Amino acid sequence: xxxxxxxxxxYPEVExxxxxxxxxxxxxxxxxxxxxxAGKSTTIAMLLGLVKPTSGHLSLFGNxxxxxxxxxxxxxxxxxxxxYFFDEMTAWEFxxxxxxxxxxxxxxxxxxxxxxxxxxxxxxxxRPSEYSRGMRQKLSFVRALLHKPELLILDEPVSGLDPHxxxxxxxxxxxxxxxxxxxxxxxxxxxxxxxxxxxxxIMYKGNLLVEDNLDGLRYSVDQSVRVNVEVxxxxxxxxxxxxxxTCVVDHEIEGSHIEIRLDASEDHREEISKVVTGxxxxxxxxxxxxxxxxxTFMTFTDENVLGLSGTSEE
Amino acid sequence: MSDLNNFYKQIRAAIVIHKRDLRISLFGPVxxxxxxxxxxxxxxxLRNYLTYIEANGLYPMPDLFSFPYRWAIILTGVYLSFSIVxxxxxxxxxxxxxxxxxxxxxxxxxxxxxYVAHFSIYCLVIVLYLLCFLLISRIAGVQMTNSFFMTxxxxxxxxxxxxxxxxxxxxxxxxxxSATLVFLTLIVSILLLQGSQVWLSNIxxxxxxxxxxxxxxQLLGLVQTIVGWLSPFSYLNYGVNEMLRGNMIVFVRMxxxxxxxxxxxxxxxxxxxxxxxxxx
Numbered sequence: 001x002x003x004x005x006x007x008x009x010x011y012p013e014v015e016x017x018x019x020x021x022x023x024x025x026x027x028x029x030x031x032x033x034x035x036x037x038a039g040k041s042t043t044i045a046m047l048l049g050l051v052k053p054t055s056g057h058l059s060l061f062g063n064x065x066x067x068x069x070x071x072x073x074x075x076x077x078x079x080x081x082x083x084y085f086f087d088e089m090t091a092w093e094f095x096x097x098x099x100x101x102x103x104x105x106x107x108x109x110x111x112x113x114x115x116x117x118x119x120x121x122x123x124x125x126x127r128p129s130e131y132s133r134g135m136r137q138k139l140s141f142v143r144a145l146l147h148k149p150e151l152l153i154l155d156e157p158v159s160g161l162d163p164h165x166x167x168x169x170x171x172x173x174x175x176x177x178x179x180x181x182x183x184x185x186x187x188x189x190x191x192x193x194x195x196x197x198x199x200x201x202i203m204y205k206g207n208l209l210v211e212d213n214l215d216g217l218r219y220s221v222d223q224s225v226r227v228n229v230e231v232x233x234x235x236x237x238x239x240x241x242x243x244x245x246t247c248v249v250d251h252e253i254e255g256s257h258i259e260i261r262l263d264a265s266e267d268h269r270e271e272i273s274k275v276v277t278g279x280x281x282x283x284x285x286x287x288x289x290x291x292x293x294x295x296t297f298m299t300f301t302d303e304n305v306l307g308l309s310g311t312s313e314e
Numbered sequence: 315m316s317d318l319n320n321f322y323k324q325i326r327a328a329i330v331i332h333k334r335d336l337r338i339s340l341f342g343p344v345x346x347x348x349x350x351x352x353x354x355x356x357x358x359x360l361r362n363y364l365t366y367i368e369a370n371g372l373y374p375m376p377d378l379f380s381f382p383y384r385w386a387i388i389l390t391g392v393y394l395s396f397s398i399v400x401x402x403x404x405x406x407x408x409x410x411x412x413x414x415x416x417x418x419x420x421x422x423x424x425x426x427x428x429y430v431a432h433f434s435i436y437c438l439v440i441v442l443y444l445l446c447f448l449l450i451s452r453i454a455g456v457q458m459t460n461s462f463f464m465t466x467x468x469x470x471x472x473x474x475x476x477x478x479x480x481x482x483x484x485x486x487x488x489x490x491x492s493a494t495l496v497f498l499t500l501i502v503s504i505l506l507l508q509g510s511q512v513w514l515s516n517i518x519x520x521x522x523x524x525x526x527x528x529x530x531x532q533l534l535g536l537v538q539t540i541v542g543w544l545s546p547f548s549y550l551n552y553g554v555n556e557m558l559r560g561n562m563i564v565f566v567r568m569x570x571x572x573x574x575x576x577x578x579x580x581x582x583x584x585x586x587x588x589x590x591x592x593x594x
């Protein structure tokens with residue numbers, strides 16, 4: 001759906017994007033992560049043809065923008081970080097203008113349905129400048145969805161929204177995901193990406209550090225998995241038996257809880273369960289503790305602070 | 315086939331942008347204020363002519379309407395040109411230009427849509443002036459001459475050219491402020507140049523050798539010639555004057571030059587916008 005190869009953008013004083021090679025598959029939600037200034041927005045601007053790459057190659061739907069500009073643009077819906085509107089138009093007029101631009105059939109019905117869906121129908125005749133931030137963002141979503149795009153590009157869609165607004169936008173993203181729309185979502189709000197994305201890419205200082213699903217990302221930063229086992233009592237022999245197991249990296253006992261770090265290459269919970277019960281205690285609960293995206297992200301970027309600082313000054 | 319399809323989509327996008335700009339201008343107050351003020355000035359000049367005819371029983375000039383019309387149309391043209399100067403740079407500053415380029419709008423369709431919108435308004439205003447002048451001519455019982463209609467015809471093309479200059483300045487400017495500054499500097503320079511030349515030509519020269527006034531006169535004359543080749547006002551004045559002298563070839567040539575320069579500036583605007591980018 002989106003494919004880039006060694007995409008690079010250099011401005012006179014800064015190398016905004018150094019080398020980005022990514023691949024977004026049809027129907028997936030692709031989380032594009034990175035701290036402020038990582039080069040996410042510049043990459044998106046290049047995808048949209050707003051900024052010309054210094055070098056590298058990019059294609060959308062298998063074609064470059066030069067090949068079929070209008071066909072590609074008609075298949076994309078974009079929600080930018082800042083919702084822009086024409087001051088002179090009401091929300092309805094604004095949507096009607098865009099519906100004309102995209103040649104939307106029976107535009108009145110389409111606009112009404114979408115406005116109804118996001119709860120803005122009664123505010124359709126008000127200018128967006130009088131809307132709250134959340135309402136403006138929802139209106140931007142409606143604009144982006146008017147022509148039923150195959151690909152949605154969302155640049156910081158929940159930035160600056162309150163929890164209620166974030167929830168509504170998340171609902172819209174999930175609805176689109178169900179319809180099979182490919183979603184490219186850029187954000188630095190990690191919890192949102194964790195909830196919605198199928199695969200994640202992490203940008204840092206103009207470089208794409210990694211591209212994988214969340215489990216893959218976790219595995220690449222830490223090849224172990226933590227399991228918390230709650231037991232009725234701790235037999236004396238248990239610690240020794242756990243230490244003898246090859247799949248156990250280390251373990252720690254605290255009260256009736258045992259935190260075990262296991263090799264993540266396979267699922268060893270059954271073995272653990274046998275060893276623990278075999279030592280003469282009863283398991284009350286067992287929980288796998290996965291590293292959050294935030295922890296994974298921090299590990300990646302912290303590692304690269306050292307790795308990249310010598311070569312990439314922004 | 316694909317090229318034809320793209321061309322259709324380009325035209326389609328230009329029409330949608332054209333409609334939006336037309337609507338914004340027609341529903342905004344400034345255009346109406348400028349049109350009314352321009353009309354008021356030209357009607358005042360006409361009234362003076364009619365008073366003169368009433369008092370002396372003589373026409374002050376063979377064509378009563380051309381001069382007041384030229385006043386009105388130059389003011390309108392300058393306003394519309396200024397309006398387009400501000401328009402693109404303001405859209406770029408506010409982010410709405412970027413918003414348009416998220417969708418099926420390219421540089422050519424945007425520039426053409428903008429240009430056609432302003433040119434349509436200009437033509438509408440010309441029709442309005444024409445109707446007003448016709449009404450005045452009926453009421454006052456003064457006949458309109460062919461030269462007046464020829465002036466109106468030439469003004470359509472010179473106005474179109476003037477608007478294309480505004481479009482070009484806006485497309486390549488970094489901000490509203492810089493675009494406004496460039497435009498005003500251009501207009502004021504042309505006016506100052508014309509004023510200075512008149513003032514200098516009134517100074518008597520005592521000696522032909524090494525006289526700084528003579529040198530300045532020659533220099534300004536040269537600049538004036540260059541400006542004359544580029545200024546739409548010059549094309550209007552020169553074309554009308556030559557037409558009144560019966561030199562229709564020059565009149566047609568002025569229309570031709572206006573069209574050519576208009577194309578050059580519109581094409582320059584498309585290239586300028588592409589190079590300058592849609593982002594602030």
